[in-house]
Amino acid sequence: MNDSGSFWLPEAASTVAAEIDGLFYFVYWASAIIFVGVVAAMVYFAYKYRRRDPNDRPELVEESRLLEISWIVIPTILVLLVFTWGFQAYITLGTAPPNAYEIQGEAYSYGWSFVYPNGAETTDELNVPADRPVKINLSSREGDVIHSFFVPQFRVKQDVLPNRYSAVWFEANQTGTFELFCTEYCGTGHSAMIGDVNVMPQDEFDEWVDGAVLDEDAMSLAELGELQFQRNGCQGCHSIDGSDGVGPTMQGLHGRDRDLQDGRTVEADENYLRQMIVEPTSQVVEGYRAGIMPSFAHLDERQVTALVEYIKSLDDE
Numbered sequence: 001m002n003d004s005g006s007f008w009l010p011e012a013a014s015t016v017a018a019e020i021d022g023l024f025y026f027v028y029w030a031s032a033i034i035f036v037g038v039v040a041a042m043v044y045f046a047y048k049y050r051r052r053d054p055n056d057r058p059e060l061v062e063e064s065r066l067l068e069i070s071w072i073v074i075p076t077i078l079v080l081l082v083f084t085w086g087f088q089a090y091i092t093l094g095t096a097p098p099n100a101y102e103i104q105g106e107a108y109s110y111g112w113s114f115v116y117p118n119g120a121e122t123t124d125e126l127n128v129p130a131d132r133p134v135k136i137n138l139s140s141r142e143g144d145v146i147h148s149f150f151v152p153q154f155r156v157k158q159d160v161l162p163n164r165y166s167a168v169w170f171e172a173n174q175t176g177t178f179e180l181f182c183t184e185y186c187g188t189g190h191s192a193m194i195g196d197v198n199v200m201p202q203d204e205f206d207e208w209v210d211g212a213v214l215d216e217d218a219m220s221l222a223e224l225g226e227l228q229f230q231r232n233g234c235q236g237c238h239s240i241d242g243s244d245g246v247g248p249t250m251q252g253l254h255g256r257d258r259d260l261q262d263g264r265t266v267e268a269d270e271n272y273l274r275q276m277i278v279e280p281t282s283q284v285v286e287g288y289r290a291g292i293m294p295s296f297a298h299l300d301e302r303q304v305t306a307l308v309e310y311i312k313s314l315d316d317e
Contacts, residue, residue, distance in 0.1 A: 013174040014154040023085050096169035100133035107140045107147035107160040110189035110236035120212035123230040124195040129205040135169040143294055148184035151197055172199040189236055189246045225310025228303050240314050248285055254312045259286045273308045
């Protein structure tokens, strides 16, 4: 729980958060009052009308029209109130303002990538301006699974589906860094599929986004490979520091012998690295599951070569 949050909810950092919180607390306290009232009535009636003697016979009780009407009308009013309030919140969350700043988001196992209107890209980090509506157009990578975009402090959540677009919008009214989660179980690396949402003042965001466009043609192969490694979410499964994960670490991989599931032992040379990028199911390392890593055959020749050069540069320290 954040220091500026409450016992139940984290801090509210968007324009829609107050409306969502108000509905939540109304349902919570109405439920609590009804629960206490029902339990208190049960205890009172159990005591008042307890059987004091085996020969006791209950008196005939006539129905009360007022009581029967009240327990129909009052719950109906509460349900209609919650429905109306909830539907209004649903429409608000589902309708982005026409002047919203649009960002393209992609989910994959196990990470997030975002592309801004000017072509700038980030991985596992979403940078947005404060006090301005932001719309995120979301999709899951082809051949991947369902994910879910969730920022608790903004009170927004949206499922992300393969081969289909969905959208979520928010207007952050506080600067700072907030956590981004995937809340749809998507595999063994689900718990590591987290990111940051950095909310900046408008002028600071403009300065960042203008300087975030990279000239890939001016990069060395290793630098371009590092960019592709991050852009394609390789860090979600493969570490670069020697630690184990969903897939083998990339540190010191080049030149080592690899024991495969089919019993063969091969050297992790350039051809092996290329084959694993383009056709990962062809040489699955022993101890790891087949079919988790997608093919990156869509990368062009320079991007594949750059990835190989970057992996080669990750020698043991």
